[in-house]
Amino acid sequence: xxxxxxxxxxxxxxxxxxxxxxxxxxxxxxxxxxxxxxxxxxxxxxxxxxxxxxxxxxxxxxxxxxxxxxxxxxxxxxxxxxxxxxxxxxxxxxxxxxxxxxxxxxxxxxxxxxxxx
Amino acid sequence: xxxxxxxxxxxxxxxxxxxxxxxxxxxxxxxxxxxxxxxxxxxxxxxxxxxxxxxxxxxxxxxxxxxxxxxxxxxxxxxxxxxxxxxxxxxxxxxxxxxxxxxxxxxxxx
Numbered sequence: 187x188x189x190x191x192x193x194x195x196x197x198x199x200x201x202x203x204x205x206x207x208x209x210x211x212x213x214x215x216x217x218x219x220x221x222x223x224x225x226x227x228x229x230x231x232x233x234x235x236x237x238x239x240x241x242x243x244x245x246x247x248x249x250x251x252x253x254x255x256x257x258x259x260x261x262x263x264x265x266x267x268x269x270x271x272x273x274x275x276x277x278x279x280x281x282x283x284x285x286x287x288x289x290x291x292x293x294x295x296x297x298x299x300x301x302x303x
Numbered sequence: 304x305x306x307x308x309x310x311x312x313x314x315x316x317x318x319x320x321x322x323x324x325x326x327x328x329x330x331x332x333x334x335x336x337x338x339x340x341x342x343x344x345x346x347x348x349x350x351x352x353x354x355x356x357x358x359x360x361x362x363x364x365x366x367x368x369x370x371x372x373x374x375x376x377x378x379x380x381x382x383x384x385x386x387x388x389x390x391x392x393x394x395x396x397x398x399x400x401x402x403x404x405x406x407x408x409x410x411x412x413x
Contacts, residue, residue, distance in 0.1 A: 292401065
């Protein structure tokens with residue numbers, strides 16, 4: 187597609203429920219990132235996928251968080267047993283890959299705003 | 304680990320010049336980035352510095368001093384549409400992600 191697409195744009199859930207957020211990167215982008223942004227704060231790195239390499243999961247805050255990506259296509263971020271502290275905007279970004287990385291251009295989606303009641 | 308500091312908020316007047324500072328501490332520095340984020344929207348790439356000096360791009364310029372762990376974003380001829388958050392981000396060679404600062408919320412007043 188023309189840009190990074192994320193769904194849902196807004197999600198309200200009850201504490202303890204599981205949620206799944208979806209990211210559709212720009213076609214041909216091999217690198218995909220998930221970030222979390224709490225209200226009024228900066229971006230917190232969660233996980234990074236590069237092609238078929240093992241993902242960098244170093245930013246996932248707990249084992250309730252997991253993400254998958256099949257090849258160089260869609261990624262899903264799953265949060266199990268949601269807590270109120272999980273309320274944030276979850277941003278997905280993609281880029282061309284490791285070598286063009288140093289041009290610095292991550293293309294971000296509009297984000298999925300999660301509210302846990 | 305990494306530590307990135309930037310002011311939380313700044314206010315400036317339309318037509319003026321504003322400088323947004325960013326200081327960082329990291330090992331294996333591999334580049335510093337500035338992104339702009341309007342309220343409720345996705346961040347968009349503004350600039351990238353990996354060598355010391357000033358990079359100019361229209362009304363926006365970005366400066367880097369690696370020895371001082373310091374960068375600034377300079378916005379000239381401010382316009383109302385420049386009201387946004389400006390995010391400083393650092394890349395180091397320990398991983399393939401950008402580490403972001405908390406962002407500086409800039410308000411441009413008439």
